[in-house]
Amino acid sequence: MSGNKAGSMSLNLKVWRQKNAKDKGAMVDYKLDGISPDMSFLEMMDELNTKLVKEKGDSIAFDHDCREGICGMCSMMINGQAHGPESQTTTCQLHMRKFKDGDTIVVEPWRAKAFPVLKDLMVDRGAFDQIIAAGGFINVNTGNPQDANAILIGQENAELAMDAAACIGCGACVASCKNASAMLFVSAKISQLALLPQGEIESEARTQAMVAKMDELGFGNCTNEAECEAQCPKGIKIENIARMNREWFKGAIGSRN
Amino acid sequence: MSSKKCSTSTSIGKKQIMGVTGLLLCGFVLTHLLGNLTLLIGSDAFNKYSHALTSNPLIYVAEVGLLALFLSHIVMAIKLTIENKKARPIAYHTYTKSGRGGDFASKSMAISGLITLIFLIIHITGLKFGTHYDTTVGGIEMRDIYKTTVEYFADPIHVVIYLVAVITLGVHVSHGFWSAFQSLGLNHPKYMSKIELASKLFGVVIAVGFSALAIFCFTRGGH
Ligand code: HEM
Ligand code: SF4
Ligand code: FES
Numbered sequence: 240m241s242g243n244k245a246g247s248m249s250l251n252l253k254v255w256r257q258k259n260a261k262d263k264g265a266m267v268d269y270k271l272d273g274i275s276p277d278m279s280f281l282e283m284m285d286e287l288n289t290k291l292v293k294e295k296g297d298s299i300a301f302d303h304d305c306r307e308g309i310c311g312m313c314s315m316m317i318n319g320q321a322h323g324p325e326s327q328t329t330t331c332q333l334h335m336r337k338f339k340d341g342d343t344i345v346v347e348p349w350r351a352k353a354f355p356v357l358k359d360l361m362v363d364r365g366a367f368d369q370i371i372a373a374g375g376f377i378n379v380n381t382g383n384p385q386d387a388n389a390i391l392i393g394q395e396n397a398e399l400a401m402d403a404a405a406c407i408g409c410g411a412c413v414a415s416c417k418n419a420s421a422m423l424f425v426s427a428k429i430s431q432l433a434l435l436p437q438g439e440i441e442s443e444a445r446t447q448a449m450v451a452k453m454d455e456l457g458f459g460n461c462t463n464e465a466e467c468e469a470q471c472p473k474g475i476k477i478e479n480i481a482r483m484n485r486e487w488f489k490g491a492i493g494s495r496n
Numbered sequence: 497m498s499s500k501k502c503s504t505s506t507s508i509g510k511k512q513i514m515g516v517t518g519l520l521l522c523g524f525v526l527t528h529l530l531g532n533l534t535l536l537i538g539s540d541a542f543n544k545y546s547h548a549l550t551s552n553p554l555i556y557v558a559e560v561g562l563l564a565l566f567l568s569h570i571v572m573a574i575k576l577t578i579e580n581k582k583a584r585p586i587a588y589h590t591y592t593k594s595g596r597g598g599d600f601a602s603k604s605m606a607i608s609g610l611i612t613l614i615f616l617i618i619h620i621t622g623l624k625f626g627t628h629y630d631t632t633v634g635g636i637e638m639r640d641i642y643k644t645t646v647e648y649f650a651d652p653i654h655v656v657i658y659l660v661a662v663i664t665l666g667v668h669v670s671h672g673f674w675s676a677f678q679s680l681g682l683n684h685p686k687y688m689s690k691i692e693l694a695s696k697l698f699g700v701v702i703a704v705g706f707s708a709l710a711i712f713c714f715t716r717g718g719h
Contacts, residue, residue: 319588351584352583353583450506463678485683487506491509
């Protein structure tokens with residue numbers, strides 16, 4: 240443990256490096272000293288990049304934005320788990336104290352046909368935007384905020400819609416599903432609308448359209464493993480997938496589209 | 497918001513066909529187990545039961561229906577599995593399960609299904625199309641399927657293959673039964689844990705029930 244301050248960690252990192260979307264890419268080993276257990280995982284990655292730049296190397300590209308667990312950008316597969324080992328925690332909220340001095344940490348990008356790697360750990364999650372564009376909205380102009388009690392909504396549905404709306408579109412569900420299925424994400428978006436009166440009206444057609452887009456983009460099919468639920472940083476439940484399946488069935492037999 | 501695809505070609509459509517056919521197959525398997533319990537009563541009871549089934553002209557309708565169920569289940573299984581493999585063309589260097597998600601049964605659905613299929617072929621050729629004996633029960637001439645069965649299971653290799661297969665099927669339905677409810681959207685927070693438990697129990701009943709019958713036949717020593 241050369242030159243480490245008391246309590247600081249040395250790590251062996253195995254990071255996926257890929258120059259661009261066409262490059263084949265490979266895992267590259269790095270050694271990193273002087274990491275504080277209080278750093279977040281992204282701060283550790285920043286340290287590694289500082290070191291790489293000092294050594295005139297190319298820094299590792301990774302996505303990040305809010306660094307407070309709300310934007311969903313910080314996609315990384317850490318030791319084979321989306322957002323790392325801690326449950327209901329994004330990479331940016333994961334702390335190095337979850338690891339031990341001398342650990343080997345494997346860092347990879349999300350792997351899915353629908354999420355092509357752009358560079359290193361950065362993937363294109365535009366497929367999620369396309370699914371939203373296919374129907375994840377309501378077609379009426381809702382105007383200015385209404386008086387709070389103008390539309391009455393039962394407490395239970397309000398809570399469930401809120402829970403579904405906690406999805407930050409990070410893609411961890413796709414990344415951790417053995418089939419690279421996007422059903423947890425899509426079902427969260429469908430549920431947050433289907434559960435409220437403004438969204439419920441178009442629910443059947445919306446579900447048909449979003450599911451068709453999801454299929455077209457090459458995501459896999461759910462086999463009800465619930466690994467997505469276990470790895471989702473926002474604790475989105477597969478109960479939403481059942482709701483989507485139900486809404487889809489209603490649409491399949493009832494919708495004119 | 498429009499989609500022009502035929503419903504049965506979408507991901508959820510295929511899953512729901514899988515679910516409905518799977519549940520109906522579960523019904524068949526359970527009925528088959530209950531019917532086979534007549535073996536325990538004796539040769540006449542089993543032969544009479546079998547004769548009642550096979551001499552009914554509706555048996556052809558039932559057999560075609562059953563074949564259709566298996567074929568649709570298998571075709572959907574193959575399609576879904578191929579699509580799932582394609583959805584992740586580059587594998588992870590390291591992939592760790594959380595331990596809070598899938599279990600052994602859910603991970604091995606394709607394999608357990610495939611083993612069930614291979615077994616089905618062995619099972620039908622060995623028994624339904626197995627050695628033909630005739631007997632008379634209560635003055636009616638009929639096939640002595642009891643004799644075919646106990647002779648078949650006098651061979652320990654047949655028993656072992658059978659045990660492996662029915663335990664595999666038990667594992668398949670222990671996830672499948674619950675999974676079908678989820679696929680069909682028949683989900684309710686209040687009942688889901690009970691359905692999951694019922695699914696596991698169902699798997700055990702299938703595995704233990706059929707195993708016990710095979711072992712019972714083996715102990716008859718071919719008579
Ligand atoms: C008597 C025989 C069988 C029964 C009772 C049965 C039952 C089931 C049930 C209830 C499901 C759950 C469906 C869902 O998740 O919606 C299922 C899924 C599945 N079955 Fe079967 N099955 C049988 C035979 C087979 C065979 C012969 C194969 C393949 C050759 C097969 C392959 C699969 C696969 C791959 C799945 C997973 C599908 C998914 O989760 O998306 N099964 N089965
Ligand atoms: S469902 Fe969870 S894992 Fe999937 S995109 Fe939303 S927040 Fe991320
Ligand atoms: S950087 Fe925004 S959620 Fe992690």
